[in-house]
Amino acid sequence: MAKVLPSKQVVIVGFGWTGAIMAKELTEAGLDVVALERGSYRDTYPDGSYPQVIDELTYSIRKKLFVDVSKETVTIRHSVNDVALPNRQLGVFLPGDGVGGAGLHWSGVHFRVDPVELRLRSHYEERYGKKFIPDGMTIQDFGVSYAELEPYFDFAEKVFGTSGTAWSIKGQVVGDGKGGNPYAPDRSSDFPLPAQKNTVSAQLFEKAAREVGYHPYNLPSANTSGPYTNPYGCQMGPCNFCGYCSGYVCYMYSKASPNLNILPALKQEPRFELRSQAHVLKVNLDSTGKKATGVTYLDAQGQELEQPADIVILAAFQFNNVRLMLLSGIGQPYDPKTGKGVVGRNFAYQNMATIKAFFRQDQHHTNPFIGAGGNGVAVDDFNADNFDHGPHGFVGGSPMWVNQAGTRPIAGAANPPGTPQWGSAWKKAQAGYYNHQLSMDAHGAHQSYRDNYLDLDPTYRDAYGQPLLRMTFDWKDNDIRMTRFMAAKMKKIAEAMNPEHISVSVKDFGGHFNTASYQTTHLNGGAIMGTDPKTSAVNRYLQSWDVHNVFVPGASAFPQGLGYNPTGLVAALTYWSARAIREQYLKNPGPLVQA
Amino acid sequence: MSADDSVPARRDFLRKSLSLIPVVALASGAPSGLALAAPTPESKPGSSPRADHYQPVFFTAEEWAFVQAAVARLIPEDDLGPGALEAGAPEFIDRQMQTPYARGGLWYMQGPFAADAAPEMGYQSRLVPQDLYRLGIAAVDRWTRQQHGKVFAELAPAAQDAALKALESGDASLDGVPAKLFFAQLLQNTREGFYCDPLHGGNKELVGWKLVNFPGARADFMDWVERDERYPLPPVSIRGERG
Numbered sequence: 001m002a003k004v005l006p007s008k009q010v011v012i013v014g015f016g017w018t019g020a021i022m023a024k025e026l027t028e029a030g031l032d033v034v035a036l037e038r039g040s041y042r043d044t045y046p047d048g049s050y051p052q053v054i055d056e057l058t059y060s061i062r063k064k065l066f067v068d069v070s071k072e073t074v075t076i077r078h079s080v081n082d083v084a085l086p087n088r089q090l091g092v093f094l095p096g097d098g099v100g101g102a103g104l105h106w107s108g109v110h111f112r113v114d115p116v117e118l119r120l121r122s123h124y125e126e127r128y129g130k131k132f133i134p135d136g137m138t139i140q141d142f143g144v145s146y147a148e149l150e151p152y153f154d155f156a157e158k159v160f161g162t163s164g165t166a167w168s169i170k171g172q173v174v175g176d177g178k179g180g181n182p183y184a185p186d187r188s189s190d191f192p193l194p195a196q197k198n199t200v201s202a203q204l205f206e207k208a209a210r211e212v213g214y215h216p217y218n219l220p221s222a223n224t225s226g227p228y229t230n231p232y233g234c235q236m237g238p239c240n241f242c243g244y245c246s247g248y249v250c251y252m253y254s255k256a257s258p259n260l261n262i263l264p265a266l267k268q269e270p271r272f273e274l275r276s277q278a279h280v281l282k283v284n285l286d287s288t289g290k291k292a293t294g295v296t297y298l299d300a301q302g303q304e305l306e307q308p309a310d311i312v313i314l315a316a317f318q319f320n321n322v323r324l325m326l327l328s329g330i331g332q333p334y335d336p337k338t339g340k341g342v343v344g345r346n347f348a349y350q351n352m353a354t355i356k357a358f359f360r361q362d363q364h365h366t367n368p369f370i371g372a373g374g375n376g377v378a379v380d381d382f383n384a385d386n387f388d389h390g391p392h393g394f395v396g397g398s399p400m401w402v403n404q405a406g407t408r409p410i411a412g413a414a415n416p417p418g419t420p421q422w423g424s425a426w427k428k429a430q431a432g433y434y435n436h437q438l439s440m441d442a443h444g445a446h447q448s449y450r451d452n453y454l455d456l457d458p459t460y461r462d463a464y465g466q467p468l469l470r471m472t473f474d475w476k477d478n479d480i481r482m483t484r485f486m487a488a489k490m491k492k493i494a495e496a497m498n499p500e501h502i503s504v505s506v507k508d509f510g511g512h513f514n515t516a517s518y519q520t521t522h523l524n525g526g527a528i529m530g531t532d533p534k535t536s537a538v539n540r541y542l543q544s545w546d547v548h549n550v551f552v553p554g555a556s557a558f559p560q561g562l563g564y565n566p567t568g569l570v571a572a573l574t575y576w577s578a579r580a581i582r583e584q585y586l587k588n589p590g591p592l593v594q595a
Numbered sequence: 596m597s598a599d600d601s602v603p604a605r606r607d608f609l610r611k612s613l614s615l616i617p618v619v620a621l622a623s624g625a626p627s628g629l630a631l632a633a634p635t636p637e638s639k640p641g642s643s644p645r646a647d648h649y650q651p652v653f654f655t656a657e658e659w660a661f662v663q664a665a666v667a668r669l670i671p672e673d674d675l676g677p678g679a680l681e682a683g684a685p686e687f688i689d690r691q692m693q694t695p696y697a698r699g700g701l702w703y704m705q706g707p708f709a710a711d712a713a714p715e716m717g718y719q720s721r722l723v724p725q726d727l728y729r730l731g732i733a734a735v736d737r738w739t740r741q742q743h744g745k746v747f748a749e750l751a752p753a754a755q756d757a758a759l760k761a762l763e764s765g766d767a768s769l770d771g772v773p774a775k776l777f778f779a780q781l782l783q784n785t786r787e788g789f790y791c792d793p794l795h796g797g798n799k800e801l802v803g804w805k806l807v808n809f810p811g812a813r814a815d816f817m818d819w820v821e822r823d824e825r826y827p828l829p830p831v832s833i834r835g836e837r838g
Contacts, residue, residue, distance in 0.1 A: 051833045054812040057791040062696055073703040076716070088703045089718045197820045242814035251814075365825050369809055370816040409790040409809050421763065422669040422782055423756065427806070431675055434807035435825070460705060514715040 002296050002304040008034045008273075011295055011309035013280045013324065016101020017567065018553040018574045019315035020258035020266070021156075024232070025578035026311075027271045029586065034307065035315075036278035036297055039068075039098030043259050047104075048249030056408040060247045063090050065105045067097040067317075071463040074319060078474040078512050080336060080451060086460050086468065091516040093523060094247070095317045099276055100259040102317065102521060103567075107246040107373025107405050108222035108255050110162045111564035112153045112572070114384035114397075115146035115185050117445070120560060128390060134478055136450045137395065138346055140559045143531040143540040144576065146185055152575035153568065154188050157220075160256035160571070161228040161236045163374075164191040164220035181217035183380035196225040196239065201366045201438035202377040205402035208496035214379040219401060220568075221374025222256035232265035243406025245373030255373060275299075281466065283312050283328035283550060292330075292550050298464065310589075311581070314527075314552045315574075321556040322347075322454050322526035323469040331527070331537045331546045336451045336472070342537040342545075344454040346525040347471065348561040351396070351444035351479050353487040353506040357499035358416045359436040366438045371406030378403075382489050383563045384445075394478045397563045398444035398486040400493070409434060416501035440494065442486035443520070446561035449476055454526045474513050483507050522566050524558035529573075531593075539593040541580035542573065548591045553577050649683070649796075653692035653725070660748035661732045662688060668755045669785045677802040684788025687797030691784065692725055699723030710773075722772065724780060731777035734769035735762065793832045801838030804830040811838070 010026050012019045015037040023033050047053070047065070058064050067073075067090070075084035096102030116123045119141040124133055133139065157164075167173065167180035169187050174180065179195055195218035198206065209216040223239040230236070239254035253260055266272045277300035284293045284306065294308035314321045325331055325343045334344035359366070378401035380386055385397060407413070414437060415429040457470040487506040494502050530536025533545040542557055544550040553574040555566045562569065584592055651659045662685045670679035691697055704721070712719040722730070736746040739758055743750060747758060761767035762778040769777065788797030790804070792812065798804060804811050811830035819826060830838040 050814065051812045054814045054833060055792050055794070057787055057795055061787060062701065068701075069703045070700060083709070085709055085712055085716050085719055086703045086705070087717060089701075091717050199820055200823045203821070203823075238817075240814075241816045241820050243816065244814055365823050367816075367819065367822075367826050369826075370820055409803065409807055410787055413790075413807060422759070422785075424671055424673045424675075427670055427673065427675055427678070431806050434809065459707070512713070512715050516715065516717040 002306040004306045004308065007294070007308040007310075008032050009309065010034070010311045010313060011036065011307050012313040012315050013295060014038070014101060014314070014316035014320070015099050015258065015274060016096060016315065016317070017103040017258050017571055019101070019313070020103075020262040021571060021574040022313045022315055022553065022578055023266055023272055024262050025575065025582060027266065027269045029582040030271070032271045034273045034275065034309075036280055036295065036307065037099050037274065037276045038279040039096075039276065041276040042098040042100055042104055042249070043263075044249060044251070044253060048251045050251040053248055053251050054242070054244055056410050059244070060408065060411055063094065063247070065097065065247065065249070066090055067095045073468060075457040075460050075468050075470045076513070076515050077470070077472055080472055084457055084470045084472070087515055092514065092519050093521040094518070095521060099263070099274065100257050103258045104249055105247050106567065107403070109374045109403065109565040109567075110157065110160055110220050110222040110256070111568045112185065113146065113149075113562060113564060113569045114183070116384045117562050118142045118144060118146055123385060124395060127385065132389075133395060136476075137478065138448045138450050139395065140346070140528075140530060140535060142559060143529055143536070144573070149572045149576055150188055152572040152579070155231070155575060156568065156571035158192050159230050159232065159261055160222040161193060161224050161230055161261065162191055162220055162222050162256070163193040163196050163225040165195045165218045166190045167217075179218040181378075181380055182215050183383065183386050184217075191220065193225045193228055196221055196223060196372060196375045197241075198377055199241070199366070199370055199375065199402075199404045200364060201368070201402045201404045202375070204364065204366070204438060204497050205440060205493060206377040208493045209377070209379050211496045212492045214381045214493070216377050216379050219374060219376040219378050219403060221372065223372040223374045224254045230261055232262060234261050234264045236260065239372050241370050241372050241375070241406075243369045243371040243408070245371060245405045279464065280324065281327070281464065283314070283324060283330060285329065285547060289329065290547060292547050310549060312550045314550065315554065318523045318554055318556045319454060319469050319471075319526060321552050321554055323456070325527055325537065325552070326456050326469075327466060330544055330550055333455060334453050336453050339450060342528070342533070342535065344526050345535070345537070346448035346528045346559050347452050347454045347473060348446045348448040348524045348558070349473070350520040350522045350561055351398070351446040351475075351483050352519050353442040353444065353483045353490065353504070354439060355487065355490055355494045355505070356414055356437055356439045356503045357494045357497050358433050358501040358503075360500050361432060361436055363436065363500070365435055366404075367435055368404060368407045368412065368437065371404045373405040375405070376401045376403035382486060392481070392485055394482040394485065395447055396445040396478070396482045398442045398482070399563050400440060400442045400486065400490045402438055402440045404438065407439075414439070414503070417503040440490060442483065442490050443563065443565070444483050444486055445563040446524075447476075447478060448525055448560040475507055475511065477509070480507050480509050480511070522555070522561065524555045524561045524566065527552050527556040528559045529557040530559065533595045539591070541592045542577040543580075543585070543592050545591070545595055549589065551577055551581065649686040649689070651685070651689040653689050653697075654728070657736070657746070658728065658732045659685065659689075661736065661746070664748040664755060665759065665781060666785045666788065668752060668759055669782055670789050676806055679785045679789045681799070682789045682802045683797045683799040684785050687788030687791060687795055688784045690796045692728065697724040720773075720776060722776070724784075727772060727777050727780045730772040731769070731780070734771050735767075735777070738767055738769055793836060794834060801830045801832060801836060805838045
């Protein structure tokens with residue numbers, strides 16, 4: 001029997017961005033909050049100490065900070081007819097582990113959202129007609145608007161210390177010709193910091209994109225362009241483009257993280273407690289199944305403990321939120337045959353294409369070891385619905401950018417296409433091109449489909465004996481057509497740079513989801529938000545339709561994948577949900593939306 | 596932490612080096628006790644690091660001969676400078692074999708296994724790096740002995756290259772281990788040993804970083820972000836060695 005601990009008002013499962021935001025908001029509301037983080041305690045010291053952290057082998061290659069898949073992974077299959085196999089080595093995505101979660105070792109690209117993507121199905125039906133959306137594509141609206149979320153985007157940027165260039169503030173254009181994005185939605189205030197400097201690669205992209213008629217802008221970056229103190233009193237130093245960003249703890253206190261931007265304030269708060277190495281096994285429900293009573297977890301010794309609580313926040317990584325709901329019996333599991341059920345529904349990802357340009361040594365020095373994770377120059381001419389999709393026959397858009405986050409030689413020194421993989425020819429190409437190349441991405445949105453979903457695996461288990469989560473996922477015709485269109489548009493930018501060689505990585509028709517090569521860690525859905533309990537697991541406030549004292553923030557709530565990176569929307573939605581708990585739920589605990 | 600902590604001289608050096616002085620300050624030429632304590636090999640352009648007396652812990656003498664011969668062909672010493680052998684890639688690989696990585700400790704290794712799964716399903720073998728080397732080297736030596744009457748390390752460079760190509764393409768049929776899987780492991784670890792921080796036993800005298808002009812642990816480029824010019828400072832390592 002689990003030992004029962006003294007009750008708390010709020011228990012939070014996971015301490016990444018969403019857990020930290022909820023902890024801060026709910027302690028501010030006067031609640032006693034405990035956060036349970038399955039991984040180790042981590043912070044800038046010692047996990048980001050210079051020079052020990054400047055170690056490509058340990059961090060990028062052996063993946064020290066990412067989830068420990070020896071204990072727990074996911075299984076993957078391409079269709080319901082296949083047997084799923086475990087993702088034995090980290091590859092295509094790199095979820096986090098430990099205090100700060102993936103927020104400690106992310107890159108820092110910090111977007112809002114294109115308003116169209118929050119009401120994607122309605123928008124496409126209105127502009128292109130219902131028949132434009134292919135059979136089996138299950139995209140839907142979020143159930144919340146950009147106008148409703150704007151104050152929370154604004155506040156999250158101030159918490160993160162985000163650098164960027166506004167296009168318009170309160171309807172007034174301020175960023176024309178200065179690096180603002182003409183496609184960006186209006187803002188209530190400017191970025192807290194001006195945009196960072198641009199690398200040579202980003203400058204080349206900016207010039208080439210303009211030449212081919214696109215509209216380049218500075219990427220919004222949660223890497224500081226100068227010293228900054230956030231609304232919680234947490235301090236950041238200026239980013240020095242060290243080039244060890246994604247996959248590393250920032251040694252300069254420059255990359256926003258839960259550890260740097262929120263935890264120092266929470267540590268002053270007697271109502272808050274953080275327990276690391278606390279692995280939650282399930283959410284406990286009362287006899288009605290309509291109310292959670294707390295969670296059961298294992299501590300570092302493997303001791304089973306029960307933490308009773310009035311409110312349970314599932315703030316784990318996207319697919320771990322879904323898994324915990326399935327393991328706990330919260331919400332009806334999704335069935336792809338009938339299309340009924342909600343937990344596991346609308347699992348979506350990102351749809352990337354990458355182009356590399358290689359220059360002669362006397363042409364450009366791009367020095368790719370210089371970098372900052374959120375920094376770069378992008379175009380939105382083909383993002384969201386910023387162009388007429390009618391003639392092209394696919395749903396979805398894609399920003400394109402140079403985002404030179406810092407590439408190091410073991411993993412990052414690419415050679416021109418056709419170069420042998422070893423020997424003197426390989427070596428010569430390394431010496432000739434490492435400092436004379438750049439990489440650009442079409443960071444495509446990804447749609448949801450009836451047969452891409454999550455459930456529990458029947459065979460494989462984690463180190464604690466619980467079933468692994470199973471992904472059933474493959475690319476669809478719409479995805480391939482979209483990414484090939486985007487790669488062709490982006491290739492024009494590459495060609496305008498007049499490089500010696502160009503390499504294009506793009507998906508082919510008939511190709512399958514490859515679990516081995518990195519794409520992004522932007523996984524979405526499975527516990528999606530919406531306005532109808534038949535097609536969503538949580539309501540517009542991220543509250544479970546079925547168990548009213550369970551809230552589930554995170555990209556698990558996205559009905560489909562965005563063109564932009566998800567963290568900005570994840571943070572804004574979490575503040576939006578926290579505010580609903582503070583202002584509505586605490587006064588009258590129960591469903592915030594009537595089904 | 597590296598396995599080198601058990602070596603008294605190096606442990607002593609590391610203890611003395613526990614300082615918060617940034618490596619960048621050392622590399623800028625500022626005189627300090629730590630800079631003097633750091634190994635400062637007299638490296639001439641294009642010269643090879645001094646002979647290494649590392650004794651392998653994991654590999655047998657026969658395996659060690661294979662590893663040394665193979666890495667010397669994968670990244671050869673040539674007119675561009677030292678290769679993987681001179682960089683200490685064999686020492687790096689032997690030391691890696693003593694880490695949890697080499698025993699599959701970083702991977703999900705519960706069965707059932709489906710080793711014949713399509714490549715897009717990722718790594719599905721039950722073999723861990725230690726197995727791949729132990730079984731793979733013996734299998735390659737058996738195979739070259741059948742083909743040429745000699746083990747791999749005794750072949751002429753051109754024959755070694757041909758053998759490596761056959762492993763890479765999977766044309767070589769090895770007994771007990773998939774040729775492509777073994778080759779991929781060997782090539783990946785060789786590159787790691789050529790380009791890692793010298794803390795891990797490879798990239799001696801920063802020869803890998805010097806080849807491509809990678810500045811290593813400098814990690815401070817505020818003044819060079821916008822400049823379309825060759826980065827002028829030589830690399831430094833975590834321990835303060837300068838290239």
